[in-house]
Amino acid sequence: MLHRTRLIVLGRQGAGKGTQCARLAARLSVPHVSTGDLFRAEAADGTEIGRRAAAYLDAGALVPDDLVLDLVAGRLGGPDARALGYLLDGFPRTLAQGQALFEVLGSGAADIAVELHVPTSVVLPRLAARRVCQDCGANSRAGPGDPDVTKCDQCGGTVTRRTDDTDEAIHRRLATYDRESRPLLDWLDDRDLLVRVDGVGDPDVVHQRLLDAVRNRIPAIDDV
Ligand code: AP5
Ligand code: MG
Numbered sequence: 001m002l003h004r005t006r007l008i009v010l011g012r013q014g015a016g017k018g019t020q021c022a023r024l025a026a027r028l029s030v031p032h033v034s035t036g037d038l039f040r041a042e043a044a045d046g047t048e049i050g051r052r053a054a055a056y057l058d059a060g061a062l063v064p065d066d067l068v069l070d071l072v073a074g075r076l077g078g079p080d081a082r083a084l085g086y087l088l089d090g091f092p093r094t095l096a097q098g099q100a101l102f103e104v105l106g107s108g109a110a111d112i113a114v115e116l117h118v119p120t121s122v123v124l125p126r127l128a129a130r131r132v133c134q135d136c137g138a139n140s141r142a143g144p145g146d147p148d149v150t151k152c153d154q155c156g157g158t159v160t161r162r163t164d165d166t167d168e169a170i171h172r173r174l175a176t177y178d179r180e181s182r183p184l185l186d187w188l189d190d191r192d193l194l195v196r197v198d199g200v201g202d203p204d205v206v207h208q209r210l211l212d213a214v215r216n217r218i219p220a221i222d223d224v
Pocket of ligand 2: 017018019034036
């Protein structure tokens with residue numbers, strides 16, 4: 001029987017959730033579901049949900065659970081996620097969201113959750129240097145003195161800082177992670193659903209660590 005991959009990737013801001021999920025999605029052909037990316041797309045399209053979420057995103061505050069759960073239910077109900085599973089990036093991030101996920105989808109809602117562990121002293125320079133293409137979503141790293149707005153190497157689109165990669169929003173996001181996500185991590189750990197992976201090092205090395213950490217719960221990894 002085809003095994004649907006259902007993986008949760010957690011970690012503080014700048015830990016590399018998006019970077020590692022993009023690699024895993026390409027390798028396993030499983031949809032990468034990032035709630036942050038979904039909210040940014042809704043905001044860019046000017047939808048009702050995007051308008052309601054935008055102020056929270058820019059301030060680095062959590063979007064209220066009802067909006068998040070609506071968005072996720074819509075995405076996980078799509079035909080690709082139903083057939084192939086999902087890599088959840090940035091959801092759940094509170095205990096209430098984790099409990100809602102398992103209540104709605106049952107005990108198989110996730111095979112395993114990974115916390116990418118990276119200390120604050122390492123994520124701060126990563127976030128300060130991050131630039132994102134507004135057209136293709138590619139991440140790049142600005143060097144010292146580089147302008148805030150440049151052209152994308154990959155698609156020629158406009159590359160800018162994320163609106164929440166300001167000092168104030170970064171510090172608020174990090175404090176929120178420590179306060180709101182810790183009870184979720186403990187809850188997953190109590191259910192034997194959490195592994196911790198060191199997220200410091202070359203992204204290829206982190207990718208390999210991640211594969212090794214989840215291999216026994218995600219059989220599809222051995223098929224590729
Ligand atoms: P979201 O978009 O999820 O942002 P985040 O949690 O702040 O995390 P980041 O995207 O900043 O970090 P990342 O771990 O993905 O790191 P990345 O791979 O980019 O959420 C944004 C907002 O949406 C929230 O603040 C909230 O308002 C709202 N929201 C989303 N989900 C929600 C939810 N469930 N509930 C309520 N509100 C929600 O890497 C960062 C940088 O480091 C990049 O430049 C990358 O190239 C670089 N990098 C990555 N790995 C490495 C490495 N190994 N070595 C060196 N550099 C690396
Ligand atoms: Mg991200």
